[in-house]
Structures are given as structure tokens and as C-alpha cells.
Amino acid sequence: MLKRALSNYFPFVVAVVAVATLAIALQRQTDVVNASALRTSVQAEVDVVSARLQSQVESSVLITRGIASLLSRGRDISQAEFSQLVSNVTRGRSDVINVAWAPDLVITRVHPVEPNRAAIGLDYRNIPAQLAAIEKVRDTGQIAFVGPIDLVQGGKGFILRIPVYSRTEDILQFRGILSTVFDLNAFLDRAGMMGVEQPLNLTLANLDNSGAIAAIAYGDRSVIDDQPIEANFDFTGSHWRLYATPEEGWDSATEERIYQILRLLIVCLFVLGPLYLLNRMALARKEMITDMQTANRRLDSFTNNFPGVFFTYMQRSDTPDRVTFATDGTRDIWGVSKEQLYEDPSPMWRGASMETREELRKVMESARRTGTTWRLIWEHTGPNGDERWLEGWGHPYLSTEGVLRWDCFVMDITDQKKRDIEFEFQANVVRQAQKQESIGQLTGGMAHDFNNMLAVIRGNLEMLEDDLADELSPDDERMDFIRGSILAAEQGNDLTRKMLSFARRAPLNPEVIQLNTVVQELEGWSGRTFPANITLTTHLAEGLPPVLLDRSSTSSALLNLMVNARDAMPNGGTLTLSTRVVTLATDQNRHLSQNLGAGQYVVLSVSDTGDGIKPDHLAKIFEPFYTTKAPGAGSGLGLSMVQGFVAQSGGAIDIQSTLGEGTVIDLYFPPAELGRTSFASTIKVEEETSSTGLHILLAEDHKDVRLMLERSLTRMGHKVTAAETGDMAMQLFEKNPGFDLLVTDIVMPGLLQGTDLVREIRKRVADFPVIVLTGYTDLPLNDGSILRPEDIRLNKPVARASLERALTLTAHRARPS
Known part of the structure; x- marks a missing residue:
């Protein structure tokens, strides 16, 4: 009986087992597919959140860079200007807590001021915990992303630090550190982490260089241990990883219920084949929909973030x-x-x-x-x-x-195009400037060597002339040979001055002059070279006090301004040159390029009726290399040279311009009685006296020049100890500090150049008298604390009479009677 029953029901039992097995297998496969679809959906959400987060970080960097760009222009701004600037740039950014500006690592500006007033005056150098990171930002120029940190206001945040540099000529100069503090929750909310379409558990972690978790910025660590979806990204030099799991957990994808399995088994008994096919079709459709939704979200994210x-x-x-x-x-x-x-x-x-x-x-x-x-x-x-x-x-x-x-x-791409055009324009300007600088360096080197040769020739000829003066009659032909050779050496010296003047390396030789005379001289010949549609007029004040200026440089500066005025009037106009005397009070010099003291000044004015200068260009016209002319038409150095000459002469510049009306440039100079006495006049005052028997320390590397100077100084009645380098001269001075005077070349081999030798000797004897000899003509008369205005500089070749007068003057200054 039992065997029959089993035999009768065996196909049914086998069918039931087969269907049950198929149903269970089908259910498990469905669970796997659902879990996979859930992970795919979470991955898609993570990709979107990651993209938003990176976009938010980039926008935050751009905000901070924008503020830094305005600060890099070099002008110090007030607290009110800083607050207005930050308020405008961060408008609508609720995640920005405060912005602090620390020039030279000291916080001087902060927004909002309250409740951050206590931070003003904070010196990062006094905060060891932050100093290393601050110095890294300053020295590497990289953006620093610091966080997460605990905020004083509560919650967490992070700091974005950007170094600010300014450019002067071709020199990049560090100005300070700009720091922006962001509220982490508000920042993440703007990035969309608080409002994703599918509820997720999110954790944001900061990684170290090895990839290990350094700190958790947001979320719970338990998410990391729950087989999360991960997304790695880098910004501002730090590494981050985003972890995500479904809020309901991964088990929500597998709704395994016994009743569902039983129902499925019953249905499968009747519609095994169709149900299986329908299930496969449903799974395929679900995967396709998920893929389409993911693709749409990614496309939306791309199009919304595409610039x-x-x-x-x-x-x-x-x-x-x-x-x-x-x-x-x-x-x-x-x-x-x-x-x-x-x-x-x-x-x-x-x-x-x-x-x-x-x-x-x-x-x-x-x-x-x-x-x-x-x-x-x-x-x-x-x-x-x-x-x-x-x-x-x-x-x-x-x-x-x-x-x-x-x-x-x-x-x-307007900004990029403008940068490309500006870069090409500046590149052409730099090439022109480099070309001119190369000419100057080549000319200076040639002049140095040539002057050394001329110094030997002239010095020996002058000594030969003295030796033969008693033996030969004044009209002896051989004396004419010597005088002619000395004259040729002087002409060679004039030639080197002309070469250096062409290369813009000529020195200033101030003398007492009348500005009215300079204007009249230029008016006499330059007016004929101007176009017929430009009228040149002059208004010269009577009784104008004289000024102490280099005549050639004054004429060049005035001519430069006249040419600029002519170029500003392509359709013609009036160019006016005028002089006057003004008296400045203490508070009347704020508009000038230099801070002049109160008193009387002589003003040389150049005005035109041209197009005028735009306000945003007005502050830049005296910057080196800045020019509105095409490359090759101007180097951008003309006005900067004018400003440098005026400042070196103790004066200042004032410029006023109105668009469509014209420009007025005033050059302020102190009267001669307020300036320095010229070198030539000082020598003349002292030329009646003489000084002999000095013990002179001579430093000159050129052998023939050194021997010539040693003989010449000895013939003048002085005792000379000569050295061929600054190092040897310093050793001689340390052994015998009883020297009366130093005569030194500037450029010599060894560690100590001429100015270095002067500095080292004056460390030991503060007012030690010095005469500087040089084959160059562009050595500054006042080089910080090394050379002083009263130190006499003689350009090679030096006439014996000039050297003797310089010795006398220096000795009398050192030992006044």
C-alpha cells in the first residue's frame, strides 16, 4: 500500500520539490538583485553628493581667492572696506562664519568684527600649534584646508587658508594669509548632503597620506563598518572619503518572508514558466530604470555644474x-x-x-x-x-x-582670452625691457674695462707731463704730444659717458639751474618737431628761485612728459609748459607721490588738452613696464624713470586728469638753498687748501691702475699701502688701523667688494673717510648705511687734480679745523 502511494505520488512530490526549489532559488536571486540595485542606487547618490561637495569646495576656494586677488593689489584697505568686500563676495553664503586677513602673519582685518574683535592683532607666530601650517602656506604658495575643528560658536567647522602675494615689477612678494572659516553643517547642507533623494547614512572622513582615516568630519563611524559605498576625492591638498549606507540598512533590500515564499510556491505550481519569465523581465526593467535614473542624475549634475x-x-x-x-x-x-x-x-x-x-x-x-x-x-x-x-x-x-x-x-572664455592677450602683451614688453637691459649691461661692462685702460693712460701721461715740465719748454712739440694724448683720454671718457647715457645708466650730476632756462631751451627746438595741429605755449613765473638738479636728466624728464602729452592729442590740441612757486602746509602734500615737508617749492607743470587718463589707469602710470602703447612703441619705463629722478632730486609729482579734458602733471622741487650743495661747488670752496702726509689705504684689483694710483698719490706727498683685493685691504687695516683714508675700487675679486670693505671698516671706525673709484657710472651715492651722501665718488679715468681736490676735501671733512 505504502509503496503504491509513494509510486502514485512520486511525480507530484518530485514536482512539488522541484517547484519549491525553483521558487526558493528565484526568491534568493531576487534578493541578490535587489541588494545589487540598492547598492547601485546608493552609489549613484554618493556620486551626486560627491560632485556637489567638490563643487561646493571649489566655489569656497573661488570666494576666498576672489578676496585674496583684491588684497594682492598692494593697497591696504580699512576695516570698513574689508567688511564691505567680504560681505559682497560672501552674500548668500550662510556657511561662511568669518574671514580674517593677516598681513605679515598678524590679523588686522576680520569680518564680521563682532564677535571676532578679539582676533584682531593676533600674531600667528605666537601660536606654535598653527605656526608650522601657516609657514607652509606662506612658503609653498599652496592652499591649506584645516579641519574639522571645534568652533567657539558650537559644532564643527573648517578653515580655508590662502597665501596672498603682490607683484612688483617681476618680483613676487608675500603679503599675508587670508583665512575663511566655514560652518561644517551649513557647508554640507549647501553641498546637498542633508537633502539627498534617498535617505542615507553618510560619513565624511579625512585621510592621511597612507590612506588611513585621520579624522571623521561628519557622521558616525558605524557607517564605515557596515560595508558602505565609498567615494574618494581630493581638494586643497587633503584626501577625503565619503561613506554611505541606506538609512534602513542593507537588509531592507531582502524582504524575506515565509508567507511570500508560500504564496510564490503556490503560484509557481500553476504558472511556473510564465512567472519565471515575468520575474526576469521585471528584474531587467528595474535595472534599466535604475540605470536611467542614475544617468539622468549624472547628466543633471554635469549640465548644472558646466560653466x-x-x-x-x-x-x-x-x-x-x-x-x-x-x-x-x-x-x-x-x-x-x-x-x-x-x-x-x-x-x-x-x-x-x-x-x-x-x-x-x-x-x-x-x-x-x-x-x-x-x-x-x-x-x-x-x-x-x-x-x-x-x-x-x-x-x-x-x-x-x-x-x-x-x-x-x-x-x-572672455577672462581667459584677456589673460592670454595681456600675457602676450606683457611678454613683448618684457622682451623689449630685457633687450634694453642687456644693452645696458654690455655697455656698462665695456665702459668699466675701457675706463680702467683710460685711467692708466691718463694717470701715467699726467705724471710724465709733470716730470718733463721742468726739462722741456712749454712750446716743445713733445709736450704737445702728451697734452694731445691726455685730451684723447678725456674724449674717450666722454665717449663712455655717451654710451652709458644711451643705455640709461648715466649718473646724476646736480648743479644749480633755472627751470625757466631749461623750459626755454626745450621750447626752442622741440616745438619745431611737434605736429602743426599742436600748439606749444609757456607761462614762466618771474623771479623763480634756482634749483639743484641734474640739467641733462631734467631736460630728459621734461621731454618725456612733452612726448607723452603729444601722444595724448592725436587730433591736436594745446600743450602748456609753466613754472610757479608754491608754499605747502604740512597737510597739503597727501596728493603727492612723495611726502614733502612744509615749505616753499618750485613747480614745473606740463598740461595738455588730450583725452585724459582713465581713473583705473591713473594709479598705474608710474609703475615700471606699464604702458598703453603698443609693444616697441614704448617700454613702460619712461614715466617710472621720471618719478625716480624727481624722487632722487628730493621732489615729488602730482597728477590730475579728467577724461575728455586733459591731464596736468606737476613736478615739485625744493629751491637750491633748501637742497644739497653740488659736489663741484664744494670742491671749489676747498680747493685753496691742501692736505699732505696722509697714510692712505688703496684697494684696486687692476694692477696697472693700482701702480699708477700708488705712484700718483706718493708724488702728492702721501704714504700709500696698496692691496689688490678688498679682503687683503681688510687684513692690512686690522693689522694697522692707523690709516687716515681709504681709496677703493668697487668691483674686485674676493669676498669683500668695495662697499663691503667700507662697511667692515666703518664697523670699527664709524666716521672713517672714504673715496670711491669706479669704472661704472651707475653706482648709487647712498647705498643704505654703506655709502653716505658726503662720500666722494670719482669715475675713472680720474684727473690728478680732481683726485687731489677729493683727498683734500675728504681729509678736511674728517678733521675739521
Whole structure:
């Protein structure tokens, strides 16, 4: 009986077991697929959150960089200006807690001031815990991302530190540290971590260089231990990892219920085959939907973060062209909404020139024929007349219905284009300046060697002339030979001065002059060279006090200003040269380029009726290399040389300009009685006296020059101890500090140059008298604390009489009677 029953029900039992096994297997497979789909969905959300977070960090860096860029211009701003600047830049950014500006590592500006007033005056050098990181930012120029940190206001935050530099000529100078403090929760909320579409458990961790977790910035550590989805990203030199799990846990993907299995088994008994097929189809459809949703989210994230416009342009032979899709950036690019483009796409091309439209038509036609991507950069004029540069590219897709679809991108590259143009312009300026500097260095080196040779020739000829003066009659032909050779040496010296003047390395030789005379001299010949449509007039004050200036440099500075005025009046106008005397009070010199004391000054004024100077250019016109002229037409050094000459002469510059009316430049100089006495006049006062029997320390590396000077000084009645290097001269001085005077060359081999030797000797004897000899003519008369204004400098070749007068003057200054 039992065997029969088993035999009768065996196929049924086998069928039941088979169906149950199939149902269980099907359920488990469904659980695996659901779990996989859940991980895929979480991964998609993590990708979106990661992209938003990185975009948020980049925008925060841009905000801080924007503030740093304005601070790098070199002008110190007040607290009110700083607060206004930060308030404007961070408007709408609730995650920004405060911004602090620390020039030279000392916080001087903070916004908001309250409750951060206590931070003002804080010196980072007094905070050892932060100093190393601050110095790393300053020395490497890298952005520092510090956090997470506990905020005084409660909660956590982080600090973004950016070094600020300014550029003077070609020198990059550190100005300070700009720090922005962000509230972590508000920052993450702006990044979308608080509002993801599917509830997730998120944890954000900071990694060290080995990839291990250094600190948890947000979330719970338990998420890391629950097989999370991970996303790694780097910003501002630090490494971060985002962990994510479903809020309901991974078990939510497997809804394993006994009743569901039983129902499935019952259904599978009747519809095993169709149910299996339907289940497979459902699983496939679910995966496809998940993939589509993920792709859509990624596409939305890309289009929203793309710095331009993506649009689809449709072309058919029987209908007008039209735009069927565009992102929200159309107003920024073309000044119209995307809805307006859907109705009329012509604004996209209306702002381009006819040549650009034709070029665009050609590249798109070529792309259509070859099936490749078109790319073009063009200049676009917006509805308001604003000029900008656009870059576009797109790819053609031809449908079977004959519709040509273009998927295109357009970006605004105006800033980049301007930087490229400015870079090329500045590169040309630098090349011109380097060329001129190379000429100056070559000329200076040649002049140095040539002057050394002339010094030997002239010195020996003068001694020979003295020796033969008693033996030969004054009209002896051989004396004429000697005098002619000395004259030739003087002419060679004049030649080197002319070479150095061409190379802009000539020294100043101040003398008492009348500015009215200088103006009249220039008016006499320069007026004839100006165009006929420019009228040159003068208004010269009577009884103008004399000034102590270098005549040649004064004429060059005035001519430079006159040429600039002429260039500012291409259509003609009036150029006026005038002089006057003004009296400045203590508070009346704030508008001048230099801080002059109260008193009387002589003013030389150059005015024109040209186009004027834009306010944003006015502050830059005296900067080296700054020029509005084309490369080759001006080096940008003319006005900076004028300013340097005026400042060196103890004066100052005032400039006033009005657009459309003209420009007035006033040069202020102190009267001669308020300035220094010229070297020539000082020598004349003392030339009646003489000084002999001095013990002179001579430092000169050129052997023939050294021997000539030693003989010449000995013939003058002095005792001379000579050294061929500054190092040897210092050793001689240390052994015998009883020398009366030092005569030294500037450029010598060894560790101690001429100025170094002066510094070392004056460390031991503060007022030790010095005469400087040089083959160069561009040595400064006042080099900090080394050379002083009263130190006499003689340019080689030195006339014996000049050397003797210089010795007398220096000796009397050192030992007044």
C-alpha cells in the first residue's frame, strides 16, 4: 500500500520539490538583485553628493581667492572696506562664519568684527600649534584646508587658508594669509548632503597620506563598518572619503518572508514558466530604470555644474532651424532665456560679425560632411553692447528622417582670452625691457674695462707731463704730444659717458639751474618737431628761485612728459609748459607721490588738452613696464624713470586728469638753498687748501691702475699701502688701523667688494673717510648705511687734480679745523 502511494505520488512530490526549489532559488536571486540595485542606487547618490561637495569646495576656494586677488593689489584697505568686500563676495553664503586677513602673519582685518574683535592683532607666530601650517602656506604658495575643528560658536567647522602675494615689477612678494572659516553643517547642507533623494547614512572622513582615516568630519563611524559605498576625492591638498549606507540598512533590500515564499510556491505550481519569465523581465526593467535614473542624475549634475551652455540645435531642409533643448546658462552667454531661444535661435549668432558667421558656417558644414566635431572661438557682442569671447563645439547626428541634430557646448572664455592677450602683451614688453637691459649691461661692462685702460693712460701721461715740465719748454712739440694724448683720454671718457647715457645708466650730476632756462631751451627746438595741429605755449613765473638738479636728466624728464602729452592729442590740441612757486602746509602734500615737508617749492607743470587718463589707469602710470602703447612703441619705463629722478632730486609729482579734458602733471622741487650743495661747488670752496702726509689705504684689483694710483698719490706727498683685493685691504687695516683714508675700487675679486670693505671698516671706525673709484657710472651715492651722501665718488679715468681736490676735501671733512 505504502509503496503504491509513494509510486502514485512520486511525480507530484518530485514536482512539488522541484517547484519549491525553483521558487526558493528565484526568491534568493531576487534578493541578490535587489541588494545589487540598492547598492547601485546608493552609489549613484554618493556620486551626486560627491560632485556637489567638490563643487561646493571649489566655489569656497573661488570666494576666498576672489578676496585674496583684491588684497594682492598692494593697497591696504580699512576695516570698513574689508567688511564691505567680504560681505559682497560672501552674500548668500550662510556657511561662511568669518574671514580674517593677516598681513605679515598678524590679523588686522576680520569680518564680521563682532564677535571676532578679539582676533584682531593676533600674531600667528605666537601660536606654535598653527605656526608650522601657516609657514607652509606662506612658503609653498599652496592652499591649506584645516579641519574639522571645534568652533567657539558650537559644532564643527573648517578653515580655508590662502597665501596672498603682490607683484612688483617681476618680483613676487608675500603679503599675508587670508583665512575663511566655514560652518561644517551649513557647508554640507549647501553641498546637498542633508537633502539627498534617498535617505542615507553618510560619513565624511579625512585621510592621511597612507590612506588611513585621520579624522571623521561628519557622521558616525558605524557607517564605515557596515560595508558602505565609498567615494574618494581630493581638494586643497587633503584626501577625503565619503561613506554611505541606506538609512534602513542593507537588509531592507531582502524582504524575506515565509508567507511570500508560500504564496510564490503556490503560484509557481500553476504558472511556473510564465512567472519565471515575468520575474526576469521585471528584474531587467528595474535595472534599466535604475540605470536611467542614475544617468539622468549624472547628466543633471554635469549640465548644472558646466560653466557654459549645452543645447541641441535641429536643422531640416523644409523648416527653419530651432533649438529644442538648452541649459539655464543662456542668459549669461547670450543675454536671453532658453525659452526665447526655443522661439527664435537667432540671438546665438546675431552678436557675431559677418566674418565669424561665415567661418562658423564653413566649420559646421565641414563637420557635417565628415561626421566630426566642429570647434570655433569667436568674439560676441551682447544685447547691451558688452564684448566677450566665446568658445563653442558640437557634433552632428543625422537621423533616418533627414533631421540633422547638433549637440553643442558654448563657454564664455572672455577672462581667459584677456589673460592670454595681456600675457602676450606683457611678454613683448618684457622682451623689449630685457633687450634694453642687456644693452645696458654690455655697455656698462665695456665702459668699466675701457675706463680702467683710460685711467692708466691718463694717470701715467699726467705724471710724465709733470716730470718733463721742468726739462722741456712749454712750446716743445713733445709736450704737445702728451697734452694731445691726455685730451684723447678725456674724449674717450666722454665717449663712455655717451654710451652709458644711451643705455640709461648715466649718473646724476646736480648743479644749480633755472627751470625757466631749461623750459626755454626745450621750447626752442622741440616745438619745431611737434605736429602743426599742436600748439606749444609757456607761462614762466618771474623771479623763480634756482634749483639743484641734474640739467641733462631734467631736460630728459621734461621731454618725456612733452612726448607723452603729444601722444595724448592725436587730433591736436594745446600743450602748456609753466613754472610757479608754491608754499605747502604740512597737510597739503597727501596728493603727492612723495611726502614733502612744509615749505616753499618750485613747480614745473606740463598740461595738455588730450583725452585724459582713465581713473583705473591713473594709479598705474608710474609703475615700471606699464604702458598703453603698443609693444616697441614704448617700454613702460619712461614715466617710472621720471618719478625716480624727481624722487632722487628730493621732489615729488602730482597728477590730475579728467577724461575728455586733459591731464596736468606737476613736478615739485625744493629751491637750491633748501637742497644739497653740488659736489663741484664744494670742491671749489676747498680747493685753496691742501692736505699732505696722509697714510692712505688703496684697494684696486687692476694692477696697472693700482701702480699708477700708488705712484700718483706718493708724488702728492702721501704714504700709500696698496692691496689688490678688498679682503687683503681688510687684513692690512686690522693689522694697522692707523690709516687716515681709504681709496677703493668697487668691483674686485674676493669676498669683500668695495662697499663691503667700507662697511667692515666703518664697523670699527664709524666716521672713517672714504673715496670711491669706479669704472661704472651707475653706482648709487647712498647705498643704505654703506655709502653716505658726503662720500666722494670719482669715475675713472680720474684727473690728478680732481683726485687731489677729493683727498683734500675728504681729509678736511674728517678733521675739521
